[in-house]
Amino acid sequence: MSRTALSFLPTLALSQLASRVLLMLAALVVIAGCGTKAPEYDPTANWNAERLFQDGKTEMNAANWRVAKERFAAVEARFPFGVYAQQAQINLAYCQWKDKEPELALGTLNRFQQQYPGNPSMDYVLYLKGLINFTPPSAVFSGLTRQNPGERDVRALRQSFAAFTELVQQFPESRYTPDARKRLNWLVNTMAENELAVARFYYDRYAYVAAINRAQSVITDYQGVPAAESALYIMMMSYEKLGMTELRNDAERVLLQNFPKTKLISEGFPNKYSAWNPLRLF
Structure with missing residues (x-):
């Protein structure tokens, strides 16, 4: 073999090694790309608080609870000190309740009471708390089995009674008070039935x-x-x-x-x- 051919061997080996390294790097890039999920597009990213809130109300009126919850949660998260944030939190609790998430709804209302004790909608907040505990999920089949309401979990009944009582005492002129009084009468009889x-x-x-x-x-x-x-x-x-x-x-x-x-x-x-x-x- 000539000296020229011998000198060509190291150059050829380096070229092959470089090609393999490039192929490995390309494979790693492809693998990394497959494992990374592209961020989802958020059509509301540039919406202001009013648009988010109004769209949430539209979805809520249409009983589209999932989207409504997303809109009201976005208002509270993006504009926590705005004029729409407090009402959005109340609406969020209502949507959570209607979407069969009563515990989340009660947690949202409790948080609202702690953050905004002087809010003018506090009578509705108390009324909503009473309603959520008044008709818990366990009461769904009571009509079929003819179960005595007094045999239900008395804890929810007492919490409902406490919320309606607070409403009646603190807001006697509220438009929700007459219905709360009727429900209180039912609750008294039902808790007695429980005993x-x-x-x-x-x-x-x-x-x-x-x-x-x-x-x-x-x-x-x-x-x-x-x-x-x-x-x-x-x-x-x-x-x-x-x-x-x-x-x-x-x-x-x-x-x-x-x-x-x-x-x-x-x-x-x-x-x-x-x-x-x-x-x-x-």
């Missing part, structure tokens, strides 16, 4: 002292409610099971005095559950 359901639960399991205590709370805490009739009957029967004849007779006397047409003494309790409710099997 009655617990009392009957204890009675059915022979825990007569506990049954008497819970039935007594219906009489003392919720005076004048229809559930008082059954509560007095549970007290009467529990005292009878315990062999406390005098107290049993006192409970019967009060029962007949307040509910002279009661059929509980002669017929007892009817079946608690409808044929559709699986709890009737237990």
Whole structure:
């Protein structure tokens, strides 16, 4: 082999090595490009607060909750000190509630109350809090099973009662107050029914002292409610099971005095559950 050919070998090897390095770099660039997602285009990027808010209202009126939530959240995030930010937060809570996110809605309203305690829409905020707890998701199938509303989670009922009570006391002239008063009457009866359901639960399991205590709370805490009739009957029967004849007779006397047409003494309790409710099997 000639000296010229020998001198060409290192040059050829370097050229091949350089080509391989370039190919590897190109492959890395392609791989990196595949792993990086292009940023999504935001058509509202240059919108002002008013346009965002009005578009959110349009979507809210059309029940397009997802887009409405995005618009109101954008108003609050981009223009936190603007004139639209506070109302956008209230509207966001409403959309969250309608979009089956009650816990998020309550969290948004609680945050609003902390940030803007003097806001002129506070009566509506309290009304909305009452509504969200008034109809929790657990009540969806109550019409089918004919479940007594008092057998629902009493925590939500009490929170609804607290919000409506605050509304009535602080804003007696609010346009939301008349409806809140009606709902308060329903809540009082329903919470009494809840206490009655617990009392009957204890009675059915022979825990007569506990049954008497819970039935007594219906009489003392919720005076004048229809559930008082059954509560007095549970007290009467529990005292009878315990062999406390005098107290049993006192409970019967009060029962007949307040509910002279009661059929509980002669017929007892009817079946608690409808044929559709699986709890009737237990």
